[in-house]
Amino acid sequence: MRALVTGGAGYIGSHLVRHLVDEGAHAVVLDDLSTGFADAVDRRARFVEGDIRDPALVRSVIEAERVDAVFHFAARIRVDESVKDPAKYYRDNVAASLALFDAILSGPARVVVLSSTAAVYGDPDPGVAALGEDHPKRPLNAYGESKLVLEGALARYGQAYGLRWAALRYFNAAGAHEDGSLRERHEPETHLVPIALEAAAGERTALTVFGRDYPTSDGTCVRDYVHVMDLATAHVAAARHLAAGRPGGAFNLGTGRGSSVAEVIACVERVTGRALPVVDAARRPGDASVLVASAERAERELGWRPTRDLDAIVRDAWRARRPRAL
């Protein structure tokens, strides 16, 4: 495989790049470093600093590197920011990605794997244990909407231009590479697992729990945490599936197992051996109470199954943060 990874200096993209080069694939990263980190890009990959909106650059990279599959991660990803500044999400996610797709279509590569999100579902229908891909999609914010618009564009482009595409709807990506050399880095950090580890490491005074009055077994929100290296294997499986001419579309990526915020805290305390300072606060606006994936389609069609549980997620994320701690 000869892969172009947009956003390959970001969290999930950099883990995919590592996996690709470990598997012997050729990877070229296109990233403008607006939120990514150049030092997260594996040295065996080629790194091009630039904008996905630059059609001449995209075309020249695809041609020079003889790219046959594009993994498109480059995006804004903050739900709260997308509520305050939706225009940024329409510009940087929708418009920029459409420009990227135009540039791809003018060249030879025909396989595109899009980073999508559980945020396309919004607040799921109550009582649904695990969401399948056909669950109603009612995004609550411009972030989720932006990914849904791009999925729709890819579906139409697939029919009209022969683009072979998959949209991988991640539930809660977490964890880090097992060897401790790559990790989740966002500035500012808003995600539960890295924040809990920062609190465990004493880099934060406390972890704030947003709401204990949800209709869940312990009152805290339930999410489906999926290991970032399991996501990496899903991308490769999806690209191979598309390259073999098999049907694409949307695939949920999760474990099918929900963990509450309180359970994540307990897991972090167990793995790190430290008591977490916790304070309670009101619900965070826009949080669904339960989001758990049914990833049956990915298992059936891509042959993908996550192999790492919440303990592995927390252990690997902790090791990557504090290499000598384990």
Ligand code: UFG
């Ligand atoms: N949480 C806390 N305290 C914190 C941070 C998070 O209690 O300091 C809680 C949240 O309320 C939520 C859970 O921990 O219940 C997980 O929150 P994250 O911010 O880690 O993740 P989200 O579920 O909000 O977001 C994830 C992805 C988004 C995606 C969204 C889909 O990170 O990209 O799922 O709903 F849009």
